[in-house]
Amino acid sequence: MxxxxxxxxxxxxxxxxxxxxxxxxxxxxxxxxxxxxxxxxxxxxxxxxxxxxxxxxxxxxxxxxxxxxxxxxxxxxxxxxxxxxxxxxxxxxxxxxxxxxxxxxxxxxxxxxxxxxxxxxxxxxxxxxxxxxxxxxxxxxxxxxxxxxxxxxxxxxxxxxxxxxxxxxxxxxxxxxxxxxxxxxxxxxxxxxxxxxxxxxxxxxxxxxxxxxxxxFSADGAVLTVNGVSTHPGFAKGKMESAIKIVADVVSSLPADCLSPESTELKEGFIHPVNLSGSVEQAEARFIIRAFDDEQLQAYGELLDATVQNIIEDYPNSTYELKITEQYRxxxxxxxxxxxxxxxxxxxxxxxxxxxxxxxxxxxxxxxxxxxxxxxxxxxxxxxxxxxxxxxxxxxxxxxxxxxxxxxxxxxxxxxxx
Known part of the structure; x- marks a missing residue:
């Protein structure tokens, strides 16, 4: 040949x-x-x-x-x-x-x-x-x-x-x-x-x-949308609930020493924020979720949801939506x-x-x-x-x-x- x-x-x-x-x-x-x-x-x-x-x-x-x-x-x-x-x-x-x-x-x-x-x-x-x-x-x-x-x-x-x-x-x-x-x-x-x-x-x-x-990997994408409470910053005490800060709290609360691209290798998966945007009233974070095992992938999605729920409890007048969609398996x-x-x-x-x-x-x-x-x-x-x-x-x-x-x-x- x-x-x-x-x-x-x-x-x-x-x-x-x-x-x-x-x-x-x-x-x-x-x-x-x-x-x-x-x-x-x-x-x-x-x-x-x-x-x-x-x-x-x-x-x-x-x-x-x-x-x-x-x-x-x-x-x-x-x-x-x-x-x-x-x-x-x-x-x-x-x-x-x-x-x-x-x-x-x-x-x-x-x-x-x-x-x-x-x-x-x-x-x-x-x-x-x-x-x-x-x-x-x-x-x-x-x-x-x-x-x-x-x-x-x-x-x-x-x-x-x-x-x-x-x-x-x-x-x-x-x-x-x-x-x-x-x-x-x-x-x-x-x-x-x-x-x-x-x-x-x-x-x-x-x-x-x-x-x-x-x-x-098996892969999902996640979009977190947070609806906060916007007021004039000069009169915001006890009223404002910044969607930006809520999203930031969620991201910073995710494990840093594991479940992150910069701390994982081989068959270890992760939850990775790839885009942040928004305002005091509404903010959005986009994530990619990766694991080699489908059950583990689902568990990572549940962990992300639980993290959001835990954070949002400190903001009683704010709401959120977490939408997780399949990307590939x-x-x-x-x-x-x-x-x-x-x-x-x-x-x-x-x-x-x-x-x-x-x-x-x-x-x-x-x-x-x-x-x-x-x-x-x-x-x-x-x-x-x-x-x-x-x-x-x-x-x-x-x-x-x-x-x-x-x-x-x-x-x-x-x-x-x-």
């Missing part, structure tokens, strides 16, 4: 092009997609897919990109989908990204030029120890990079181009799905799985080289029923010359919800690191290995078919 080689630097060219298109999603927006600018990248991707000769590539009204690489095998091969998301995190600006390629990294501190206080140090980014001699891509210090998940987009596009250019590589029908709004938990809200027509899928949205993730429940999806992914990673790392992810992917929608979908490494912040980085060589893994997945499924 031919191996993918990035001889013309097409991978870096694609990636640096994509990250310069601002696609930040907005959790407060009610539109689909949450920001129209995500479609700007969608249109670019469709144009490139059409130029490759993938004739059905299109962008729908909701901001999803669909495309099909037809089967060239005489076998009956399950239809495989490769999926990545186009949006970047609301946590850090994705506007005017200036990608920098640090060629032949040798372990030095990487000082980002537009804000020299942003420094990538090996002791703070342990995965850099495996990158000696590789080419590291960062932003310039004032924005995130957007490797989450434009690394995945790039790798799927590179693999698609390679398969189209090399019809001698046998594969079944391959579906491509690029989604909006994954970072705000809505990535597959409007995905049309009937139109997609895939049997199994792989999101390309992981971190460390060789990782394949078959387990995610741990995909392991589904994937355990289809072991071949993981087995073939592991085999594909091995064929790329990498040691596979089957593991859990302290987060979620579109694959979490796709799995429960009927498309079993683990997560494959994309080579993105330190995502959602200004220190985000990616390795060109790791991305090349991800491209080869995608190609290998298609080949393995064809080989195993009858």
């Amino acid at each position: 031919l191996n993918y080689q990035n001889k013309t630097n097409s991978l870096e060219n694609r990636f640096t092009k994509y990250v310069q298109i601002d696609t930040q999603s907005d959790p407060l927006s009610e539109t689909v997609p949450s920001t129209a600018k995500q479609k700007d990248l969608g249109r670019v991707l469709v144009d490139e897919l059409l130029e490759m000769g993938i004739a059905d590539a299109h962008l729908d009204d909701f901001g999803y990109v669909y495309a099909t690489i037809p089967s060239n095998s005489e076998k009956t091969v399950p239809v495989i989908c490769f999926c990545s998301h186009m949006d970047t995190s609301p946590d850090c600006s994705g506007k005017n990204v200036k990608p920098i390629i640090h060629v032949n990294y040798q372990g030095q501190d990487l000082v980002l030029p537009d804000d020299e206080t942003i420094i990538l140090k090996m002791e703070e980014h342990p995965d850099l120890k495996d990158q000696i001699g590789n080419d590291i891509i960062t932003a310039s210090g004032t924005t995130l990079l957007g490797a989450d998940n434009k690394a995945g987009l790039t790798e799927i596009m590179e693999a698609a181009a390679f398969l189209v250019q090399h019809p001698e590589i046998k594969h079944g029908t391959i579906k491509i799905l690029f989604t909006p709004d994954e970072e705000i938990g809505r990535g597959v809200d409007k995905a049309d799985l009937k139109k997609l027509g895939a049997d199994f899928g792989y999101t390309i949205d992981g971190e460390t080289l060789g990782s394949i993730e078959d387990e995610t 741990n995909m392991k429940k589904v994937l355990d029923q289809y072991p071949q999806v993981i087995e073939y992914g592991v085999e594909a990673i091995k064929r790329a010359g990498i040691v596979p790392k089957q593991q859990s992810i302290r987060g979620g992917t579109d694959g979490s919800r796709l799995s429960f929608m009927g498309l079993p979908c683990p997560n494959i490494f994309a080579g993105e690191h330190a995502f959602h912040g200004k220190q985000e980085w990616a390795s060109v060589q790791d991305m090349e290995k991800a491209v080869q893994t995608i190609i290998n997945i298609a080949v393995v499924w064809e080989e195993k078919a009858e």
Whole structure:
């Protein structure tokens, strides 16, 4: 089988092009997609897919990109989908990204030029120890990079181009799905799985080289709305009940030494406030709640409610509403029923010359919800690191290995078919 080689630097060219298109999603927006600018990248991707000769590539009204690489095998091969998301995190600006390629990294501190206080140090980014001699891509210090998940987009596009250019590589029908709004938990809200027509899928949205993730958090979102009592501050004694202070009391009363992102790891969950807004009369706090076990997730929601109730007792004229909504669930429940999806992914990673790392992810992917929608979908490494912040980085060589893994997945499924 031919191996993918990035001889013309097409991978870096694609990636640096994509990250310069601002696609930040907005959790407060009610539109689909949450920001129209995500479609700007969608249109670019469709144009490139059409130029490759993938004739059905299109962008729908909701901001999803669909495309099909037809089967060239005489076998009956399950239809495989490769999926990545186009949006970047609301946590850090994705506007005017200036990608920098640090060629032949040798372990030095990487000082980002537009804000020299942003420094990538090996002791703070342990995965850099495996990158000696590789080419590291960062932003310039004032924005995130957007490797989450434009690394995945790039790798799927590179693999698609390679398969189209090399019809001698046998594969079944391959579906491509690029989604909006994954970072705000809505990535597959409007995905049309009937139109997609895939049997199994792989999101390309992981971190460390060789990782394949078959387990995610289960996730809920929570919105706390507090209605306080507003009066003139000069005559407020015994009357005013500030909704802002009530919400602040709730947040400060949550455990700090546990159940918080900054104090948890491995299989530990958390309750995390992500947005505060409001006035004396009404204030709102938004939370994300995470656990690997659904029962534990429910217990965290109950703890949040109990905390609010305890605080509100000190404010007899104030009221609150706590609305908890499901976001996604741990995909392991589904994937355990289809072991071949993981087995073939592991085999594909091995064929790329990498040691596979089957593991859990302290987060979620579109694959979490796709799995429960009927498309079993683990997560494959994309080579993105330190995502959602200004220190985000990616390795060109790791991305090349991800491209080869995608190609290998298609080949393995064809080989195993009858």
